[in-house]
Amino acid sequence: MPELPEVETYRRFLDDLVVDQTITALEVKDPKVLATDEDTLRRALTGRTITRTSRLGKNCFLHLDDDRVLVLHFGMTGDVGAYRDEPDAPRFTRVALHLASGLRVAFVDARKFGRIRLAEGVAQYQKAKKLGPDALDITAAQLQQALGTRKPMIKPLLLDQSITAGLGNWIVDEVLFQARIHPERRAHTLSTAEFEALHAAIQLVLSTAIRHEATYRYFPASFLIHAREWDDSATPGTNNHIYCPRHPKTEIAKSYVGGRATYYCPRCQPPPTAAA
DNA sequence: ACTCTTGTTCATAA
DNA sequence: GTTATGAACAAGAG
Structure with missing residues (x-):
């Protein structure tokens, strides 16, 4: 947690x-x-x-x-x-x-x-501990400065506490979903506009989570978190929760990125080949 | 019995 | 130095 x-x-x-x-x-x-x-x-x-x-x-x-x-x-x-x-x-x-x-x-x-x-x-x-700036303090420009020339995939880089401190596995998935960026995009292919979207998403996700005292079931319906298996709001026998909040007919995909379970919407978050 | 896991650190190799 | 991968840590939950 x-x-x-x-x-x-x-x-x-x-x-x-x-x-x-x-x-x-x-x-x-x-x-x-x-x-x-x-x-x-x-x-x-x-x-x-x-x-x-x-x-x-x-x-x-x-x-x-x-x-x-x-x-x-x-x-x-x-x-x-x-x-x-x-x-x-x-x-x-x-x-x-x-x-x-x-x-x-x-x-x-x-x-x-x-x-x-x-x-x-x-x-x-x-x-x-080589900790970067707190995720609530880092600016869009700092984010682009730190990641704009890096070749690895964006998700593992956001998990790296030396770049910005505080983001963990589910938050990164939520942030990338809100910013509409695929977790396997290479960091150096992101545009300035995408770094700004990333920054805005970090602020949105963290402030929302803190406001609800990190109790997932109270998060807005627009959040991807409800698609995760361990979400209490998922009702057994129904599969409503596995669909994208923005595309009710698109199933949330699960894969492994950087060895970590990763959830994303294939429609909202176009894969690297199509995006960059 | 078996698989999975919200984090970090180290080893290894290219 | 950078990148990628895997293992290890420990123990509960399903």
């Missing part, structure tokens, strides 16, 4: 609970998700106060009162939760921050691809 809109939703949830709170203890239920040594982390966190939260791409930051930051990356299945008493700890809680308020903030991650680490600051972490 955790692409940019999910992480922004987690950040807002955490912000209300942790800002101005002092960390009284670090509880590690599974050290697998720690990218910083447990003892180092415990010494760095205990007694510190969280001053604010922020986000870059799919990373959430809790800023400490010594200007260092706790970095939360949620992998494939990460989530956050809050509880007071141990029996109420969410299933798959891997780490919990105990706060002076008595609340415990849970880092929940069934699949354990998520990571928690300490960093000297956001800038230092961004450089170390």
